[in-house]
Amino acid sequence: MAGMGYGRHFATGSKAPPSPKQDVLRVYSMKFCPFAQRLKLVLAAKGVKHETVNIDLSKKPEWYLEKNPRGLVPTIEINGEIIYESDITASYVDAVYSGRKLTTQDPMKKAKELILFGDNGKTVAGFYAVITSPDNKEKQAEGYKTLNTGLEKLDKFLSEEKTTFVGGEEPGFTDYMIWPHLERLSMYVGYTFSEYPNVKKYFDNMRKDKAVQACRLPNELHEEFRASLRAKNTCYDIGIVEEYNFD
Amino acid sequence: MAGMGNERHLETGSLAPPPPGKDVVRVYGMKFCPYVQRLKLVLAAKGVKHETININLVRKPEWYFTKNPKGLVPTLEINGIYIYESDITSAYIDAVYPGRKLMTEDPLKKAKEQMLLGDHAKTIAFYKYACSSDPEVRKQGSETAKLGLGALEKFLKQAKTAFVCGDQPGFTDYMMWPHIERLGVFLPDLIPTFELVKKYFDDMGLDSAVKACRFSNELHIEFFNFEESFRAGEKRRLYDCGEVVEYSFPTAK
Numbered sequence: 001m002a003g004m005g006y007g008r009h010f011a012t013g014s015k016a017p018p019s020p021k022q023d024v025l026r027v028y029s030m031k032f033c034p035f036a037q038r039l040k041l042v043l044a045a046k047g048v049k050h051e052t053v054n055i056d057l058s059k060k061p062e063w064y065l066e067k068n069p070r071g072l073v074p075t076i077e078i079n080g081e082i083i084y085e086s087d088i089t090a091s092y093v094d095a096v097y098s099g100r101k102l103t104t105q106d107p108m109k110k111a112k113e114l115i116l117f118g119d120n121g122k123t124v125a126g127f128y129a130v131i132t133s134p135d136n137k138e139k140q141a142e143g144y145k146t147l148n149t150g151l152e153k154l155d156k157f158l159s160e161e162k163t164t165f166v167g168g169e170e171p172g173f174t175d176y177m178i179w180p181h182l183e184r185l186s187m188y189v190g191y192t193f194s195e196y197p198n199v200k201k202y203f204d205n206m207r208k209d210k211a212v213q214a215c216r217l218p219n220e221l222h223e224e225f226r227a228s229l230r231a232k233n234t235c236y237d238i239g240i241v242e243e244y245n246f247d
Numbered sequence: 248m249a250g251m252g253n254e255r256h257l258e259t260g261s262l263a264p265p266p267p268g269k270d271v272v273r274v275y276g277m278k279f280c281p282y283v284q285r286l287k288l289v290l291a292a293k294g295v296k297h298e299t300i301n302i303n304l305v306r307k308p309e310w311y312f313t314k315n316p317k318g319l320v321p322t323l324e325i326n327g328i329y330i331y332e333s334d335i336t337s338a339y340i341d342a343v344y345p346g347r348k349l350m351t352e353d354p355l356k357k358a359k360e361q362m363l364l365g366d367h368a369k370t371i372a373f374y375k376y377a378c379s380s381d382p383e384v385r386k387q388g389s390e391t392a393k394l395g396l397g398a399l400e401k402f403l404k405q406a407k408t409a410f411v412c413g414d415q416p417g418f419t420d421y422m423m424w425p426h427i428e429r430l431g432v433f434l435p436d437l438i439p440t441f442e443l444v445k446k447y448f449d450d451m452g453l454d455s456a457v458k459a460c461r462f463s464n465e466l467h468i469e470f471f472n473f474e475e476s477f478r479a480g481e482k483r484r485l486y487d488c489g490e491v492v493e494y495s496f497p498t499a500k
Binding site: 081083084085088089091092095096107108110111112114115118 | 328330331332334335336338339342343354355357358359361362365
């Protein structure tokens with residue numbers, strides 16, 4: 001659970017933290033963000049040491065927009081360089097740091113995984129349509145339809161490749177890119193993947209992965225976070241909260 | 248210009264072409280499609296031999312959906328395997344075929360280029376506005392494109408290189424070029440307002456792959472068939488305008 005980082009979320013009006021020290025990898029993140037989780041999973045799987053600075057996404061600090069003009073997480077900062085976007089940062093980390101190589105080196109396999117990652121966009125879009133319209137039956141049905149299109153592709157991919165994970169016999173880069181939204185599908189809307197037997201099996205196997213476990217926050221904490229989100233008074237600092245010590 | 252392939256565009260009701268020969272690279276394209284052009288630029292820059300089958304995107308052949316369920320171009324077919332999406336097919340070709348490596352091997356440079364490609368989406372957004380008859384929509388398109396070109400200007404200034412990828416055009420240059428070329432056709436006054444982008448535009452125009460895959464402004468405009476399309480309220484694109492090459496296999500039932 002420590003994988004997502006417990007640091008307090010910096011808000012509007014906060015003082016910018018000092019720059020990270022030489023060769024220290026810093027991740028600007030948000031504890032419950034699925035996109036930040038993609039990068040955190042890659043860091044955990046490779047065992048890359050890093051520090052985390054959490055950002056309050058509903059009241060963004062002014063200084064954060066200077067780091068990342070899009071104001072999104074994750075962003076990484078290392079030796080004065082700034083990189084953002086979940087897949088771009090994750091891919092950078094995989095290329096530069098030691099530990100298990102998560103991205104496949106086989107061009108054909110890589111192309112197939114990229115196409116699957118594109119199809120996963122449907123799962124992500126459908127998921128958001130479902131959770132943002134709890135009272136709109138029509139929009140919900142539409143959302144489920146969309147996310148099912150994505151899951152169907154994943155099911156087909158797993159049955160064709162005949163491997164436990166998308167990346168092979170161990171979770172790889174693409175697995176860590178698609179996992180955060182699958183985890184939330186189960187957690188937020190109780191999705192059981194029962195119509196997609198290969199995905200169901202895949203889901204159970206992914207849950208046992210060490211990196212996945214390290215970056216997983218308890219359901220109750222997610223619940224509390226989502227309730228605050230719905231009440232339009234988003235609380236990021238729930239559960240364990242750590243204060244920063246940049247010395 | 249031969250780089251884009253002048254083959255006739257096959258449409259609904261046409262016969263499916265026989266599969267390509269062993270190890271032959273086949274590209275399903277559309278002569279004026281900017282996404283196909285990305286792949287064609289990569290093939291041209293590396294000198295990869297391939298055959299082209301063009302698809303009428305308004306009246307798609309039924310058989311095409313068995314090649315690519317999304318029905319989009321480009322699609323690559325090699326030894327029974329299908330790959331689609333412009334960036335995915337291009338990366339595959341760059342990784343597998345000999346010739347100049349177009350993708351940088353430096354992870355930081357690669358990350359920066361990928362972020363720029365994200366900003367480039369704003370430049371691309373102009374494209375659908377350019378096809379609108381509504382002056383308000385067109386103005387909005389030109390404003391959006393300015394943001395994308397601004398990001399490119401900043402990148403070139405910081406990189407201090409002639410091209411995004413260095414002193415020669417590379418992978419990201421070829422991903423960005425097709426929409427910049429069309430910006431030059433449809434909003435010609437915009438590019439000169441950015442000093443480094445203007446120079447970049449002119450330098451890219453001298454690249455042999457760019458030249459091989461470029462059509463005249465007039466042909467681009469002829470293809471869009473704006474007046475008739477606006478009048479009809481639907482796309483009346485002239486896929487087979489300019490030179491047309493016929494296939495060596497039967498295409499009609």
